[in-house]
Structure formats: C-alpha cells, structure tokens
Amino acid sequence: MTDDATDATPEALASRLGYLLKHVHLRWVEASARALTPFGVDGRELAVxxxxxxxxxxxxxxxxxxxxxxxxxxxxxxDTLEEKGFVERRRSSRDRRKNIVELTPAGRDRLREAERAREEAERRFLAPLSPSGADQLLRALRTLAAAPRSAD
Known part of the structure; x- marks a missing residue:
C-alpha cells in the first residue's frame, strides 16, 4: 500500500526537469528489471x-x-554475457589485437524473447500517455540524446 502524501511530487519540484527525469527513470528501471528478470538479462546486457x-x-x-x-x-x-552463453569472443582475422564479439544462437534467441518483454513493458509504462503523446516523448528524447553536448 502506498501513501499518496509520499508518492506525490512536491509542488516546488513539479516543473524541474532533473527531478522529473530522475523519478521517471527510476520507475522505468524498476519496470524494465521486472520484465527482463525471467530472461536472465538486465537492460544493459540487452542493449549489448x-x-x-x-x-x-x-x-x-x-x-x-x-x-x-x-x-x-x-x-x-x-564477460557476463559470455558466461551465460549468449556471446562468444574470437580474435579478429584482420587485427589480432581485437576481439570480435558475436551472438551465439542462444544469445539470438534470448535477444528475441527479451526484446518482446521489453517492448511490452515499454508499452505498459507509456500507457498513461496517448499514442501520439508517447511518440512525441520518444521523438523529443531522441532529439535531446542526439544533440551536441554543451561546452558548459
């Protein structure tokens, strides 16, 4: 059971970008972790x-x-993904100093399964927004992520 008084965003912080991004991110990390746990990977491993x-x-x-x-x-x-049997390293045939990392068949299967779970978790997470609102949010985030970093 949650207490509405502790779950409410303090009015003084309700329009602060950093506060909002942090708390939305924390909620997404929790939702994503719940969705991916049955597949034995976390969000960072799935990204790899x-x-x-x-x-x-x-x-x-x-x-x-x-x-x-x-x-x-x-x-x-x-290392973690290799231990789980999802990737394998091999020396590059062009440059012996480089390790090439490739998915194993088990890794391809796990990627496919976990991606479906991630997509469904994302859909549920964005459900409070209209479909166009969710698309707009994702477009805005892509724009910000791709923008050059400020020198400040």
Missing amino acids: LAVLAADRSLSQMEAAARLAVDRTTMVGLV
Missing part, C-alpha cells in the same frame, strides 16, 4: 545483445563506442 545483432561483426571496443560505455564496463558486460 541488440548492438551485437547488427549486420556486421563488431569488436568489443566498437560495441563499447556504440553503447557509449568505457572499456572496463564493456569487458565486464561481455
């Missing part, structure tokens, strides 16, 4: 699987760049 499902093979560092994660984080994510 999605990036690796691209048309061409990626090195570990190329995948890290696409995900905007540092080298150490990427190594940990790939």
Whole structure:
C-alpha cells in the first residue's frame, strides 16, 4: 500500500526537469528489471545483445563506442554475457589485437524473447500517455540524446 502524501511530487519540484527525469527513470528501471528478470538479462546486457545483432561483426571496443560505455564496463558486460552463453569472443582475422564479439544462437534467441518483454513493458509504462503523446516523448528524447553536448 502506498501513501499518496509520499508518492506525490512536491509542488516546488513539479516543473524541474532533473527531478522529473530522475523519478521517471527510476520507475522505468524498476519496470524494465521486472520484465527482463525471467530472461536472465538486465537492460544493459540487452542493449549489448541488440548492438551485437547488427549486420556486421563488431569488436568489443566498437560495441563499447556504440553503447557509449568505457572499456572496463564493456569487458565486464561481455564477460557476463559470455558466461551465460549468449556471446562468444574470437580474435579478429584482420587485427589480432581485437576481439570480435558475436551472438551465439542462444544469445539470438534470448535477444528475441527479451526484446518482446521489453517492448511490452515499454508499452505498459507509456500507457498513461496517448499514442501520439508517447511518440512525441520518444521523438523529443531522441532529439535531446542526439544533440551536441554543451561546452558548459
């Protein structure tokens, strides 16, 4: 049971972007985790699987760049996914210093299953918005994510 007094957004914060983004993000992380738990992956691992499902093979560092994660984080994510049997590393035939990371058949299956669950969780999460409102929100977020970073 929740207490409406503790769940309500304080009026002084109701129009602050940082406060709203933080709390919506926390709610999404919880909803996403519930949806993905049965598939043995979290949101970050699912993102790695999605990036690796691209048309061409990626090195570990190329995948890290696409995900905007540092080298150490990427190594940990790939290690975890490799332990779960969802990816495999191999040396690049063109550059022996690079590790190519590819999905295994189990990884492709897991990606397909978990993506369906993620999409359904996203649909439920955005349900308070009209379909056009949800599309507008996603377009606005894509625009902000793609905008050049401010020097400030």
